[in-house]
Amino acid sequence: MGCTGSDPKARSLRRGTPTTIGLVYPSRLSYAFTDPMAALFVQGAAEEVERYGYGLLLVGGPADDLDPAAPRGAPVQRAPVDGFILQSFADDDPLFRAALARRLPTVVADDPAASELPCVAIDDAGAAQNALEYLLALGHRHIGVLSLELTLDASGGLAGPERRSRARYRAARERLAGYGRALEAAGLAWDRDALVFESLDNTVAEGKRGAALLWAQRPRPSALLAMSDQLAFGALAFAAEAELAVPGELSVVGFDDVPSAARSAPAHQPTIRKGREAGRLLLAALRGEPAPGCLWLPTELIVRGSSGPAPAPC
Amino acid sequence: MGCTGSDPKARSLRRGTPTTIGLVYPSRLSYAFTDPMAALFVQGAAEEVERYGYGLLLVGGPADDLDPAAPRGAPVQRAPVDGFILQSFADDDPLFRAALARRLPTVVADDPAASELPCVAIDDAGAAQNALEYLLALGHRHIGVLSLELTLDASGGLAGPERRSRARYRAARERLAGYGRALEAAGLAWDRDALVFESLDNTVAEGKRGAALLWAQRPRPSALLAMSDQLAFGALAFAAEAELAVPGELSVVGFDDVPSAARSAPAHQPTIRKGREAGRLLLAALRGEPAPGCLWLPTELIVRGSSGPAPAPC
DNA sequence: CTGAAAGCGCTTACAG
DNA sequence: CTGAAAGCGCTTACAG
Numbered sequence: 001m002g003c004t005g006s007d008p009k010a011r012s013l014r015r016g017t018p019t020t021i022g023l024v025y026p027s028r029l030s031y032a033f034t035d036p037m038a039a040l041f042v043q044g045a046a047e048e049v050e051r052y053g054y055g056l057l058l059v060g061g062p063a064d065d066l067d068p069a070a071p072r073g074a075p076v077q078r079a080p081v082d083g084f085i086l087q088s089f090a091d092d093d094p095l096f097r098a099a100l101a102r103r104l105p106t107v108v109a110d111d112p113a114a115s116e117l118p119c120v121a122i123d124d125a126g127a128a129q130n131a132l133e134y135l136l137a138l139g140h141r142h143i144g145v146l147s148l149e150l151t152l153d154a155s156g157g158l159a160g161p162e163r164r165s166r167a168r169y170r171a172a173r174e175r176l177a178g179y180g181r182a183l184e185a186a187g188l189a190w191d192r193d194a195l196v197f198e199s200l201d202n203t204v205a206e207g208k209r210g211a212a213l214l215w216a217q218r219p220r221p222s223a224l225l226a227m228s229d230q231l232a233f234g235a236l237a238f239a240a241e242a243e244l245a246v247p248g249e250l251s252v253v254g255f256d257d258v259p260s261a262a263r264s265a266p267a268h269q270p271t272i273r274k275g276r277e278a279g280r281l282l283l284a285a286l287r288g289e290p291a292p293g294c295l296w297l298p299t300e301l302i303v304r305g306s307s308g309p310a311p312a313p314c
Numbered sequence: 315m316g317c318t319g320s321d322p323k324a325r326s327l328r329r330g331t332p333t334t335i336g337l338v339y340p341s342r343l344s345y346a347f348t349d350p351m352a353a354l355f356v357q358g359a360a361e362e363v364e365r366y367g368y369g370l371l372l373v374g375g376p377a378d379d380l381d382p383a384a385p386r387g388a389p390v391q392r393a394p395v396d397g398f399i400l401q402s403f404a405d406d407d408p409l410f411r412a413a414l415a416r417r418l419p420t421v422v423a424d425d426p427a428a429s430e431l432p433c434v435a436i437d438d439a440g441a442a443q444n445a446l447e448y449l450l451a452l453g454h455r456h457i458g459v460l461s462l463e464l465t466l467d468a469s470g471g472l473a474g475p476e477r478r479s480r481a482r483y484r485a486a487r488e489r490l491a492g493y494g495r496a497l498e499a500a501g502l503a504w505d506r507d508a509l510v511f512e513s514l515d516n517t518v519a520e521g522k523r524g525a526a527l528l529w530a531q532r533p534r535p536s537a538l539l540a541m542s543d544q545l546a547f548g549a550l551a552f553a554a555e556a557e558l559a560v561p562g563e564l565s566v567v568g569f570d571d572v573p574s575a576a577r578s579a580p581a582h583q584p585t586i587r588k589g590r591e592a593g594r595l596l597l598a599a600l601r602g603e604p605a606p607g608c609l610w611l612p613t614e615l616i617v618r619g620s621s622g623p624a625p626a627p628c
Numbered sequence: 629c630t631g632a633a634a635g636c637g638c639t640t641a642c643a644g
Numbered sequence: 645c646t647g648a649a650a651g652c653g654c655t656t657a658c659a660g
Binding site for chain 2: 009012032033036067
Binding site: 324326327328329330 | 651652653654
């Protein structure tokens with residue numbers, strides 16, 4: 001009779017049945033959703049998880065403007081969840097270790113450092129290599145890379161050999177390795193033929209800044225290879241402001257295939273499916289099924305209008 | 315020492331301190347995030363809530379492909395939360411009533427039917443009236459409206475007087491009222507000078523379909539007024555495919571100002587702020603502070619490149 | 629079939 | 645200062 005109903009917390013405690021899955025982001029929550037990829041991943045995870053009646057609790061890193069009255073410790077330590085999905089962490093992120101310390105069933109997407117946990121990933125190195133080989137086949141010989149952060153404290157500028165070798169995010173590290181393989185196979189070399197801009201965060205603004213910085217280098221890059229669609233959109237914005245023809249004067253390649261990527265040529269990353277499979281693996285773990293190791297999802301290079309042949313040298 | 319740590323569920327039960335806020339969507343969760351507005355709202359709510367150490371649990375409507383082993387009842391009845399933020403519900407949505415039946419502190423965004431709950435809203439009627447008056451001032455006399463759903467079971471086609479009068483979503487109802495006021499003030503009339511397409515859902519595909527349908531009417535509309543940016547993007551996609559000059563042959567106006575709305579002329583709806591204020595009101599309610607009634611956020615018409623003067627009659 | 633008791637894992641207040 | 649007991653709101657298994 002429209003009454004209060006029973007307290008789900010108490011019920012869950014008594015019955016011991018799992019109800020809630022924690023989706024953990026490395027940064028504070030309010031930053032997580034500035035990235036359209038985050039929404040796609042949630043969509044996939046939600047799809048799988050809600051079929052079985054689970055809820056999805058969003059868990060972020062500690063907020064920097066925490067209220068004094070708020071409970072101590074990272075949200076990940078206090079989250080009332082029955083399992084974790086961890087996403088895009090750096091190898092040495094203390095938050096990642098704090099989550100593992102809860103010893104709950106856990107699935108990792110974009111696995112930092114090989115762990116024994118079930119995980120979901122793409123062949124980042126292979127996809128990156130493909131994308132660069134595609135540009136090389138179009139005749140591009142001066143490449144600019146718009147990179148995601150390489151370490152927890154990103155540098156926000158050109159990243160030389162030393163900095164590149166210290167990448168702590170698996171996805172960025174693997175992609176750099178893939179680009180490197182493609183360069184080497186073509187007889188090209190880092191720093192001489194390809195420069196890397198390391199962004200401070202995955203935003204359009206950083207993509208724009210990086211594109212401007214790379215464009216100012218000599219020899220000038222004829223193509224920009226972005227590790228995310230956000231960064232690629234930034235590069236397109238830079239090109240538009242500088243009145244550069246795309247792809248006539250500058251080719252731009254993205255990576256993720258977010259819904260608004262009508263103008264880029266991204267290596268299609270199946271982010272919704274990544275979320276879905278992460279949810280599926282976690283539900284299997286909650287049922288006590290043995291961990292199936294890592295699930296590798298296929299990628300695909302989708303060619304669109306923002307990339308084309310290198311301009312003829314004048 | 316890296317040990318298991320204590321069970322947050324039990325702690326929360328014993329201490330009685332609130333930890334988790336439920337963000338409730340009218341549809342199934344995996345649909346919620348196909349709308350970029352959803353991500354903006356989460357961003358705002360997360361920003362406010364995480365400062366005080368609360369987690370955000372995403373709660374959707376019942377999934378249609380529910381697993382037989384899943385617990386019965388809507389997720390909203392089982393969600394282990396201490397308060398609700400309800401968003402964009404139709405007046406008669408049973409899920410809305412089910413959430414209220416939990417008798418938890420609750421805040422409503424885009425309030426369905428005046429309730430006594432704290433709420434956050436914009437002046438939908440005023441913003442809509444502004445947008446249409448702007449088009450009328452540009453000389454447009456034949457208007458097409460791309461409307462959001464009017465009832466729980468949307469019709470997906472032209473909506474005549476009878477259907478328009480039965481709108482059950484507050485935002486859509488108010489916006490129709492605002493358009494009506496602008497029409498009346500200009501001596502124009504619904505159905506003769508302005509047609510309404512009711513979409514089946516808030517997607518680019520529906521916007522495209524509606525734009526095509528409205529464009530096929532006689533007299534042809536010279537401007538399309540969309541109730542969301544998604545629908546406006548669809549109208550732009552239709553114009554691009556039909557090789558119509560925007561705004562030369564067709565003006566397009568959006569509503570939300572999502573991040574990718576570079577080409578529309580939306581009435582700026584402050585969605586992040588809406589999420590933030592909803593979070594703030596709910597935290598106040600959890601502290602036992604008296605409900606402050608409804609908080610009305612300002613809107614602003616931002617004019618961009620997709621709208622211009624009506625083409626001269628030939 | 630109905631009703632009182634035990635216990636999920638914790639925290640808090642109180643007795644020793 | 646330390647340690648045993650009570651109790652958060654439920655559900656389940658057991659006694660009557």
